[in-house]
Each structure stands twice: as structure tokens, then as C-alpha cells.
Amino acid sequence: EAGVAQSPRYKIIEKRQSVAFWCNPISGHATLYWYQQILGQGPKLLIQFQNNGVVDDSQLPKDRFSAERLKGVDSTLKIQPAKLEDSAVYLCASSFGTGGAGNEKLFFGSGTQLSVL
Amino acid sequence: AQSVTQLGSHVSVSEGALVLLRCNYSSSVPPYLFWYVQYPNQGLQLLLKYTTGATLVKGINGFEAEFKKSETSFHLTKPSAHMSDAAEYFCAVTGSGGYNKLIFGAGTRLAVHP
Numbered sequence: 001e002a003g004v005a006q007s008p009r010y011k012i013i014e015k016r017q018s019v020a021f022w023c024n025p026i027s028g029h030a031t032l033y034w035y036q037q038i039l040g041q042g043p044k045l046l047i048q049f050q051n052n053g054v055v056d057d058s059q060l061p062k063d064r065f066s067a068e069r070l071k072g073v074d075s076t077l078k079i080q081p082a083k084l085e086d087s088a089v090y091l092c093a094s095s096f097g098t099g100g101a102g103n104e105k106l107f108f109g110s111g112t113q114l115s116v117l
Numbered sequence: 118a119q120s121v122t123q124l125g126s127h128v129s130v131s132e133g134a135l136v137l138l139r140c141n142y143s144s145s146v147p148p149y150l151f152w153y154v155q156y157p158n159q160g161l162q163l164l165l166k167y168t169t170g171a172t173l174v175k176g177i178n179g180f181e182a183e184f185k186k187s188e189t190s191f192h193l194t195k196p197s198a199h200m201s202d203a204a205e206y207f208c209a210v211t212g213s214g215g216y217n218k219l220i221f222g223a224g225t226r227l228a229v230h231p
Contacts (some may be wrong), residue, residue, distance in 0.1 A: 003160070004160065040223060041223050041224075042207050042209070042220075042224055043161070043207070044221070045219070048217075055217070056218065091160065093161075099217075100218065101211075101218055101219040102149045102211035102212075102218070103149075105163055106161075106163065107160070108160030108161040108162065110159055110160050111160065
């Protein structure tokens with residue numbers, strides 16, 4: 001089966017610019033996750049969708065980050081304006097069921113590596 | 118709050134040698150524990166997970182991990198390393214408030230030398 005697709009693979013921007021990342025989960029997967037992985041740290045959950053509704057966005061910096069999942073399929077994550085500390089790999093993952101990351105098998109994309117200069 | 122500590126950000130072994138990657142956790146509730154692997158330029162993939170029951174868990178590619186409640190540990194082992202095992206390994210624990218969220222450790226990069 002096709003995996004989780006993410007684009008772009010790399011992005012370099014200057015601080016205060018805006019940027020958007022795109023994720024296409026595995027077909028039929030109900031739950032979609034965005035993680036931020038800063039160099040030297042483990043992935044941190046930013047936002048979790050079940051179908052097109054938000055389940056958890058407690059760690060999303062809402063003053064600059066936004067995300068949407070249109071029609072419960074594709075998702076975009078946006079940063080506006082970007083800060084230097086946003087430099088990280090942004091990982092998208094999906095799971096078939098709605099039991100959450102502890103109960104479901106997560107399938108991860110290869111990520112988007114963002115560098116903010 | 119739940120947390121994960123992976124001892125050693127880099128581990129280097131010779132091909133054929135034992136692989137031991139250490140993970141300790143803290144949790145206020147019975148945890149679910151996971152090991153994920155990230156090969157270069159690829160996404161994370163699940164190696165194995167512990168929920169309940171047997172404390173020795175076998176995963177893919179010959180890896181296994183043992184849940185030791187008394188030591189709050191979930192170390193990952195493989196008897197004989199292959200060159201293809203070179204990757205970054207992440208230990209994770211379920212967060213508080215149910216089993217909906219994963220808390221990841223900082224990762225251990227495994228290098229395998231001929």
C-alpha cells in the first residue's frame with residue numbers, strides 16, 4: 001500500500017516568512033498526526049485530527065501555527081510568521097482507527113525538514 | 118508527568134555484536150511502551166510495543182525488549198547486529214490521560230561497524 005506522503009522534502013526560509021507543509025495520509029486512515037522533531041529531541045505531537053475534527057492541539061503554538069484537514073483526508077500545517085526556533089523536521093503520521101497513538105499502529109511519512117535563517 | 122530517558126545518544130557496535138539500547142521511563146499509570154526505528158531519509162516505523170501481559174516482547178528484524186516494572190526500564194536488544202541495523206531508535210511511552218498520546222525519548226543513533 002502507498003505510504004504517508006509529505007511535501008516538500010526540504011524548505012529554507014527566512015525568519016518572519018510563512019511556510020506550509022502538506023500531508024496525504026494512507027487511504028482510509030481516520031486519524032492524522034503532525035509531529036515536530038527538533039534536532040537532538042524526539043518527536044513532539046503538535047496536533048491530532050480524527051477525520052476532520054481536532055482531537056488534541058494542546059502543544060500547537062496557536063499564535064503562529066495553524067493546521068487543517070479538509071474533508072478528513074489531506075492536511076496542511078502552516079507557520080506564520082516563522083521563528084528561528086521553528087527549525088525542525090515536521091512529521092506527519094496516520095493511523096487506521098481512532099484509538100489514539102497508544103492503541104493504533106502509526107505510519108509515518110519521511111518528513112519535511114525546515115530551516116529558518 | 119510521563120517522560121522517557123534514553124541513555125546514550127550514540128551507540129556504536131561491531132557487526133555480529135550484541136545491541137543494547139537503554140530506555141527508562143516515568144509514568145503515574147501502567148504504561149504502554151514502544152520502540153520505533155528511523156532509517157535514513159525514511160519515516161519512523163514501529164519495531165515493537167508492550168501493552169500488558171508477557172514482559173518480553175519480540176519485534177521485527179530480530180529485536181526484542183523486556184519490560185521491567187521494578188526498574189522502570191524497557192531496554193531494546195538484538196543478539197547479533199547487522200550493518201542494516203544502523204538507524205536512529207526512539208523509545209516512547211503513552212502519556213497521561215489515557216493511551217491517546219505518545220511521549221518520545223530523544224533517540225539513540227546506532228552505528229554498526231564491519
